[in-house]
Amino acid sequence: MPDNARRVAVISLGGTIAMTAQTAGGATPTLSADDLVAAVPGLADTGIDVQVHDFRRLPGASLSFPDLLELAETIETLTVDGVVVTQGTDTIEETAYLLDLVTAGAMPIVVTGAMRNASMAGADGPANVLAAIRTAASTEAQGMGCVVVFGEEIHAARWVRKTHATSPTAFTSYPGPIGYVAEDRVRILARPSTAPTIAPQGATASARTAVFTVGIGEDGTLLHVLGDHVDGLVVAAFGAGHVPMACVDALTDLAKRMPVILATRTGSGPVLRQTYGFPGSESDLLARGLISGSTLDPVKARILLHLLLMTSADKEQILQVFSTLS
Incomplete structure (x- = not known):
């Protein structure tokens, strides 16, 4: 050579x-x-x-x-x-x-x-x-x-x-x-925007995270069960960030106990912020303490959430990182 x-x-x-x-x-x-x-x-x-x-x-x-x-x-x-x-x-x-x-x-x-x-x-x-x-x-x-x-x-x-x-x-x-x-x-042809940087040497804490994919007819029972076994959760919601009304109380409770990321199960496009206002809509869920995953798909949102939890980031720090996503 x-x-x-x-x-x-x-x-x-x-x-x-x-x-x-x-x-x-x-x-x-x-x-x-x-x-x-x-x-x-x-x-x-x-x-x-x-x-x-x-x-x-x-x-x-x-x-x-x-x-x-x-x-x-x-x-x-x-x-x-x-x-x-x-x-x-x-x-x-x-x-x-x-x-x-x-x-x-x-x-x-x-x-x-x-x-x-x-x-x-x-x-x-x-x-x-x-x-x-x-x-x-x-x-x-x-x-x-x-x-x-x-x-x-x-x-x-x-x-x-x-x-x-x-x-x-x-x-x-x-x-x-x-x-x-x-x-x-x-x-x-194009250059992606800069991603958040997480120091790998700081990612030493144990963490358990999961993706919960919302389906028609969900009543929140499984969310309550899952919440007892994870430190953070990604919700793969319908459309631009919607869930059945019957899931709202469970998600409200979980968001008080841990970071809950709201993502879309569609595979592309953003979670909206203020287009819809019904119970279980994106604006309703964000007002209840869920964190927007922006355009990250649920799998990627879990990777980011899991790494942040491994660095012992608190909910406010996690919110700040996710808020930088376009």
Whole structure:
């Protein structure tokens, strides 16, 4: 490698991208970071100096907050130009947003994975890794925080969502990708606003949070039960922040005891503030002490809430952080 080669660290957490089919049936994580990088056609031609790190070999569904906070601390110690994290797609959106919140600096951090494991026809892992490495090595991606690269599209961590269970184009975002990779070039179309920053070394307290998705006919009984077992709650409400009238008393009680974030289950768009005024409307719930999740989807709102609780933030501090979201 030339002395001025761009340096990228590839950190493997496991997941489908690292899985192969087993004779006993089913795919499990077996490939190392070296294996993943070795399977990428054309990587040597990029001139990028790739360093590999085996961090975990877990399905995405089994990653934990301690795993990801340790990952963030590891990333901060690396002397490279960019970082690629490979993992299971089940929780890519959570990992990406957490890293966006707890890492600082301009170095690109890119999360990617695969929808088809290495034993399947049309495995998408090598192409995704190559595009992710190109993005992590590019000067164009500096200062954008953490992004997800999938199918040669670049998505901001705050907006990206897994919206299909099996499709190779499972990852989308609203209002859309912020860039893409084409003809070996990283092209950035828009830059996301700066996310709040939470010091990972301060996230040491234990916390238990949950997302409660409101459905038609809810009467508040399950909210009362859940409230006895969590330190904070995200309510995935109808539309722009609405719940059944029968849930209002339960949410009022919970908001007196803990931070309760009001988010929309729709997947895009904001929680309103003063458009509707009926019991269970967004203005009614906010007046009762719930905290607006703004445009954060429920999954991302839980990540932010959980990290804040891990830093022992009180309700007023949590309100202040959420109020900065656009």
